[in-house]
Amino acid sequence: MPNWSNWSGRQTASPMRIIEPASVDEMIQAVTAATEHGLAVRGIGATHSHSRVAATDGVIVNLDAWNGLVNVDPDGRTATVRSGTRIYELGPMLADHGLAIRNQGDIDRQSIAGAISTGTHGTGASLQNLSSSVTGLRLITSDGNEITCSPTVEPDLFQVARHSLGGVGLITEVELALRSAYRLHERLWSEAPEDVFGRIGELTASTRHFEFFWIPQRDRCACKSLAETDAAPSDLAATRNERVGWSHDIISSTRNELHTEMEYSVPADRGPDCFNELREMVRRDFPDLQWPLEYRTVASDDLWISAARDRETVTISAHQDISLDDRPLFEACEAIFRSYDGRPHWGKVHYQSASELAALHPRWAQWWQVRDRHDPTNTFVTTDLASLRP
Ligand SMILES: Cc1cc2nc3c(=O)[nH]c(=O)nc-3n(C[C@H](O)[C@H](O)[C@H](O)COP(=O)(O)OP(=O)(O)OC[C@H]3O[C@@H](n4cnc5c(N)ncnc54)[C@H](O)[C@@H]3O)c2cc1C
Secondary structure (H helix, E strand, O other), rough: OOEEEEOOOOEEEOOOEEOOOOHHHHHHHHHHHHHOOOOOEEEEEOOOOOOOHHHHOOOOEEEOOOEEEEEEEOOOEEEEEEEEOEEHHHHHHHHHOOOOOOOOOOOOOOEEEHHHHOOOOOOOOOOHHHHHEEEEEEEEOOOOOOOEEEOOOOOHHHHHHOOOOOOEEEEEEEEEEEEEEEEEEEEEEEHHHHHHHHOOHHHHHHOOOOEEEOOOOOOOOEEEEEEEOOOOOOOOOOOOOEEEEHHHOOOOOOOOOEEEEEEEEEEEHHHHHHHHHHHHHHHOOOOOOOOOOOEEEOOOOOOOOOOOEEOEEEEEEEEOOOOOOOOHHHHHHHHHHHHHOOOOOOOOOOOOOHHHHHOOOOOOOHHHHHHHHHOOOOOOHHHHHHHHOO
């Protein structure tokens, strides 16, 4: 009988142990004991990953009791936070020092370590994913040592650890590059897909963030744009379609309806064609689909296994009800994503094999070599991660 499941309940596991440490010493003991007994370890945050990236039958280390600010440098615009800190806790904590993270995802429930481990991103053609903002990390490796890495200290380990899939150590602290606190003006509207794509270049370039959810049953796009503003929240009477507020209050939404999800990143210039092919397929083959497709943009980065590595990116995600079999829809979407050179989100459903991932990520083998060097006992390799070894 599984005693662990992810947020949606679609992924389950039967870990031998689930612990909730409140100190680094407790974490070191847990990792050392797991290594001695040959058990896999997974740190977990909010369990919001749809893939099996957080699942293990070994030891689950829940970081909920390990949160908060370690230090902040308002002049240098950096802060170090404990790994279990949730994104929704981070916003007010940083705002107290006049700072903010550069972007965040569609929700703010994730822990910082969980979010960076899968390359979590928001929307914005000039905005990179969250892992790109990491400037340093502390983590416990399988031998029980807590070590530091950064672009100048153990730089290869840093490359792996800031987008780690939970696979190289138990992250205890994350240092983030920040910006000054800022306000955003949100606009919501509904538009036909043909009209959105008639001016998609202007929509993505003219505001800091643009995205839409295409609602198949109405064949309409629920659009959202966020522009940076100096206006105060009180300058605008909040309406259903417009509001102003601090970035951490405005960017994320509440998503309480349980679902499962696939997301792929495709080259930005091919995003519109990819979306239109998906739309045609859904209307033809899944006319009853009740869940939307989401369309966003992400800036290129240099992370070894990032879905946005070396290319300006459009991300498109498909959602399905947890009471339904998601495979028919997701396989049909994946066939289209593959033809657009798509790379899967590491925290969402995909059916790519180890060799296919190696073809999509030229540094996949290097990521493993560095990982193996720092975890020779494979303490942080679960059965699911092992199946992706090149
Ligand atoms: C409703 C919903 C909305 C979402 N919106 C977005 C979005 O807008 N953009 C986007 O990109 N993704 C989105 N996602 C996906 C989500 O952001 C990622 O799956 C993210 O990794 C989840 O963070 P978490 O804290 O729940 O981590 P978990 O799912 O608990 O873990 C994710 C990975 O992080 C590792 N990990 C966690 N903590 C540690 C630690 N201390 N040390 C080492 N490894 C650790 C785990 O082992 C696992 O490999 C969404 C998911 C849901 C369910």
